[in-house]
Amino acid sequence: MAQLWGGRFTKETDQLVYNFNASISFDKKLYRQDIEGSIAHVKMLGRQGILTSEEALEMSAELKKILSEVESGSLKISDEYEDIHSFVEAVLIGRLGDTGKKLHTGRSRNDQVALDMRMYTRMEAAHTDGLLKELLETILTIMKAHTETIMPGFTHLQKAQPITLAHHMGAYFEMFRRDRLRMRDLYERMNYCPLGSGALAGTTYPLDRAYTAGLLGFYGPTLNSMDGVSDRDYILEYLSALSTIMMHLSRFSEEIIIWNSNEYQFVEIDDGYSTGSSIMPQKKNPDIAELVRGKAGRVYGALVSLLTTMKGIPLAYNKDMQEDKELTFDAIDTAKGCLALFNGMLATIRFHKERMRSSAALGFTNATDAADYLVNHGVPFRDAHGIIGQIVLYCIDKGISIDEMSLDELHAVSPVFKEDIYEAVSMEICVNKRLTVGAPAKEAMESVITAYEQYLAESKFPESDWEEKLVGDDR
Numbered sequence: 116m117a118q119l120w121g122g123r124f125t126k127e128t129d130q131l132v133y134n135f136n137a138s139i140s141f142d143k144k145l146y147r148q149d150i151e152g153s154i155a156h157v158k159m160l161g162r163q164g165i166l167t168s169e170e171a172l173e174m175s176a177e178l179k180k181i182l183s184e185v186e187s188g189s190l191k192i193s194d195e196y197e198d199i200h201s202f203v204e205a206v207l208i209g210r211l212g213d214t215g216k217k218l219h220t221g222r223s224r225n226d227q228v229a230l231d232m233r234m235y236t237r238m239e240a241a242h243t244d245g246l247l248k249e250l251l252e253t254i255l256t257i258m259k260a261h262t263e264t265i266m267p268g269f270t271h272l273q274k275a276q277p278i279t280l281a282h283h284m285g286a287y288f289e290m291f292r293r294d295r296l297r298m299r300d301l302y303e304r305m306n307y308c309p310l311g312s313g314a315l316a317g318t319t320y321p322l323d324r325a326y327t328a329g330l331l332g333f334y335g336p337t338l339n340s341m342d343g344v345s346d347r348d349y350i351l352e353y354l355s356a357l358s359t360i361m362m363h364l365s366r367f368s369e370e371i372i373i374w375n376s377n378e379y380q381f382v383e384i385d386d387g388y389s390t391g392s393s394i395m396p397q398k399k400n401p402d403i404a405e406l407v408r409g410k411a412g413r414v415y416g417a418l419v420s421l422l423t424t425m426k427g428i429p430l431a432y433n434k435d436m437q438e439d440k441e442l443t444f445d446a447i448d449t450a451k452g453c454l455a456l457f458n459g460m461l462a463t464i465r466f467h468k469e470r471m472r473s474s475a476a477l478g479f480t481n482a483t484d485a486a487d488y489l490v491n492h493g494v495p496f497r498d499a500h501g502i503i504g505q506i507v508l509y510c511i512d513k514g515i516s517i518d519e520m521s522l523d524e525l526h527a528v529s530p531v532f533k534e535d536i537y538e539a540v541s542m543e544i545c546v547n548k549r550l551t552v553g554a555p556a557k558e559a560m561e562s563v564i565t566a567y568e569q570y571l572a573e574s575k576f577p578e579s580d581w582e583e584k585l586v587g588d589d590r
């Protein structure tokens with residue numbers, strides 16, 4: 116048991132209590148953010164004359180050494196400390212004696228942990244954005260190759276109208292593009308620095324909060340110290356955005372599972388992303404897609420869990436907030452892992468173009484177009500709808516598609532049909548007449564693809580160079 120606060124206690128903490136309270140087993144993940152925050156704090160204390168400049172230099176140099184030793188593995192983060200903050204401070208005191216004891220001047224673990232979590236979440240939002248961008252690149256590659264790959268579009272999981280694979284993929288491009296926008300948007304609100312909020316009411320030392328905020332790459336300091344230490348909205352926003360990403364990945368996975376099924380055979384998942392059965396030799400299962408679909412629940416769980424934890428907490432810091440960490444770390448690792456795995460699976464998947472095309476052709480996906488043909492020849496739409504309904508029934512009975520009916524058979528239902536009906540209901544014409552913005556016609560898709568290419572070339576996460584800037588430079 117190694118803790119920072121024994122002074123006013125007359126009894127040793129019970130081991131079980133200590134264990135229950137301690138967070139080092141999981142908050143050690145924050146070592147980098149914790150040390151970087153301390154370096155900025157120390158530099159500011161020196162600049163403000165709260166520490167001498169020699170003390171500040173000595174401490175920041177030693178903190179950098181501690182960071183590189185932790186990173187190289189030569190300094191192990193020991194679980195006998197209560198949390199990562201206590202560990203770093205204890206190591207510094209062990210090395211610098213009385214100077215090290217000045218590290219925590221004008222600071223509380225409350226603003227320290229609030230800072231660490233913001234820096235960690237900010238970094239992970241940038242990483243999430245990068246993974247989303249890679250996935251968008253894969254989707255765009257598929258779109259470019261498949262503007263003429265016809266497949267059925269579904270509603271109610273029933274074949275509805277013909278579309279192309281590029282068009283179907285484009286729907287997911289839109290979803291993940293919005294997910295990237297959410298990352299950028301939540302970053303704009305999260306990127307303010309709580310350091311200097313103290314325990315809850317600021318400090319009596321003349322801290323320069325704008326300076327530390329700038330050193331750490333924040334837009335500026337948070338403007339209320341009570342909120343600074345107890346705000347976890349930025350984590351909730353991030354978990355909510357991750358939940359939406361998981362919902363998108365889960366829908367996409369569900370489609371791939373269906374498309375990969377024996378009945379559909381629209382796609383074949385690469386062997387590298389499939390698994391076998393221990394008993395049934397013929398099986399090749401879409402486990403990765405199923406796991407991604409399954410893990411969505413876990414990420415939603417983190418969001419609901421933290422919302423529930425936060426709802427009854429009076430201002431300002433309360434220990435309940437320590438519960439933000441494990442679930443956030445797990446949700447981030449889960450969502451990032453799913454994005455990377457899903458991307459790999461999608462990039463290697465094989466599309467069975469012929470199966471997709473014949474499924475569209477045999478599924479009466481051109482029935483709307485056949486009705487539109489009659490409308491263009493003067494039949495009121497409601498009557499046209501009825502006529503094509505009869506034709507569909509006839510075809511089902513015979514086991515054929517509309518274009519396989521002879522002109523005589525068509526005339527038996529309506530005299531309006533002419534030879535040009537066959538062209539009007541061909542899959543290519545049905546798709547390529549759908550020219551409105553966002554529709555599947557090749558021409559319409561191509562202008563969307565050009566816009567997506569431009570978007571991917573230009574879009575950049577804001578300020579994501581703070582990661583390299585932090586410890587390395589000597590401002």
Ligand code: ARG
Nearest residue numbers: 138198224225228434436437
């Ligand atoms: N481990 C704590 C947390 O994660 C750090 C803050 C501790 N502050 C306190 N007053 N006990 O929230």
